Amino acid sequence: MSNKSAIEWTEQTWNPTTGCTKISPGCKYCYAEVMAKRLCAMKTRGYENGFEISLLPERLDQPLKRKKPTVYFVNSMSDLFHEEISFDFIDQVFEVITQTPQHTYQILTKRVERMQSYFLNRTVPDNAWLGVTVEDQEYGVPRIAHLKEIDARVKFLSCEPLLEDLGPLDLSGIQWVIAGGESGTNARPMDKAWVLSLKRQCEKNNVLFFFKQWGMWGQDGIKRPKKENGRLLLGHTWDERPAIGA
Numbered sequence: 001m002s003n004k005s006a007i008e009w010t011e012q013t014w015n016p017t018t019g020c021t022k023i024s025p026g027c028k029y030c031y032a033e034v035m036a037k038r039l040c041a042m043k044t045r046g047y048e049n050g051f052e053i054s055l056l057p058e059r060l061d062q063p064l065k066r067k068k069p070t071v072y073f074v075n076s077m078s079d080l081f082h083e084e085i086s087f088d089f090i091d092q093v094f095e096v097i098t099q100t101p102q103h104t105y106q107i108l109t110k111r112v113e114r115m116q117s118y119f120l121n122r123t124v125p126d127n128a129w130l131g132v133t134v135e136d137q138e139y140g141v142p143r144i145a146h147l148k149e150i151d152a153r154v155k156f157l158s159c160e161p162l163l164e165d166l167g168p169l170d171l172s173g174i175q176w177v178i179a180g181g182e183s184g185t186n187a188r189p190m191d192k193a194w195v196l197s198l199k200r201q202c203e204k205n206n207v208l209f210f211f212k213q214w215g216m217w218g219q220d221g222i223k224r225p226k227k228e229n230g231r232l233l234l235g236h237t238w239d240e241r242p243a244i245g246a
Contacts, residue, residue, distance in 0.1 A: 008212050008231070009178055009241060010073040010106055016060050016093055017078045017085055018046055019053040023110055026135035026161055029186045032077045053084040060096055069102040071244065081111040087118055098125050104244050108133060108158050112146040124152040129242070131156035131176075136163045148173045154242050160212055161187070165194045171205040175242050181215030183226045189217035195233060208240035 005013045018036060022028070032051070039047035046056050063072060074080055080090060097105050108131040109115050115130065124130060130152040134140035140159070147155050154175045159166065161182030171177070179198050181190035195211065202209040214229035231237050 005073060005076065007073060007076065008239075009210055011071040012066075012073070013076040014059070014062055014072045014074050014105075015046070015056070015077045017053065017055050017075055017080065017082075017089070019049065019051045019077070020079050020082060021053075024133075024135065024139035025163060026110070026133055026140065029161075029182065029184050029188075031184060034184065036077060053078070053082055055085065055089055057089075057092070060092055063096055063100045063103055066100075067102070069104075069244070071104045071106065074105050074107045079109050079111055080107055081109045081114040081118065083111070083114065090118060094122070094125065094128070097128050101125075101127050103127060104129065106131065106156075108156075110139075110143070112143040116146050116149055119150050124150065126153050127245070128152065129154035129156060129176075131158055131178075133157075134159045134166065135161055137165075137167055141166060141169065144169065144174070156242075159198060161215065162190050162194055162198075163188060165191070165197060169198075169201055171201060171207050174205075174207055176208045176210065176240075177202050178210045178212055180212030181217055181226075181229075183213070183215045185216075187216035187223075189221065189223075190215060192219045192233075199233070199238070208242060209238050210240055211238040 003013050036047050036051040040050040105128045110133045112132045130150055132143040132147045134157045156176035158178045160180035162179055179195050182188050199209050211231060211233045213226060213231050215226050217223050218229040
């Protein structure tokens with residue numbers, strides 16, 4: 001079964017593949033890798049190979065079994081556009097997405113060039129939101145331009161873990177920005193000024209803004225359990241997100 005998610009900006013996770021490899025600084029302390037190794041030790045189905053890329057065709061039909069309209073984060077434990085996942089298998093994932101228009105699918109990648117290549121001769125279903133991780137200026141920001149070249153109804157940025165000030169961004173054609181600090185024992189701190197810069201740019205460009213978490217470091221620069229740091233920014237919870245099916 002797909003799983004109810006603790007991720008604040010989605011409802012369920014759907015992982016037709018698991019596993020990944022690191023390609024940029026945002027991957028350094030990957031939560032999915034830690035979780036996959038734990039699930040492997042627990043002998044959980046689908047994680048027999050730990051964090052090695054694994055295709056799980058038996059999971060493809062999970063959204064087909066759910067009639068209630070649901071927001072799915074696709075591959076919370078992997079990257080759908082990883083080089084070891086064939087376009088043929090990705091076609092099967094998008095066939096399910098097309099067959100279930102009642103659901104909304106959020107697909108996030110750090111391999112946007114491959115996602116762009118995939119959609120050169122394919123149409124993005126209206127119920128598929130496409131996003132890229134933007135953790136820093138060197139690796140993350142260049143992904144935005146590639147995302148813009150793809151004709152998707154909703155395009156979004158996940159600036160988590162936000163590792164530095166991203167500087168001025170061209171947010172034209174972007175509908176949604178998620179920001180958040182890093183969690184986990186080795187989490188790197190996030191500066192409040194970096195988040196506020198993002199928020200101001202979203203407001204200026206009429207882009208929806210979602211603040212996910214401070215993570216392990218509070219806005220006061222003190223490290224503590226992330227639940228204690230919470231999600232408040234300027235005294236508010238920022239939960240803006242695109243309308244479903246709009």
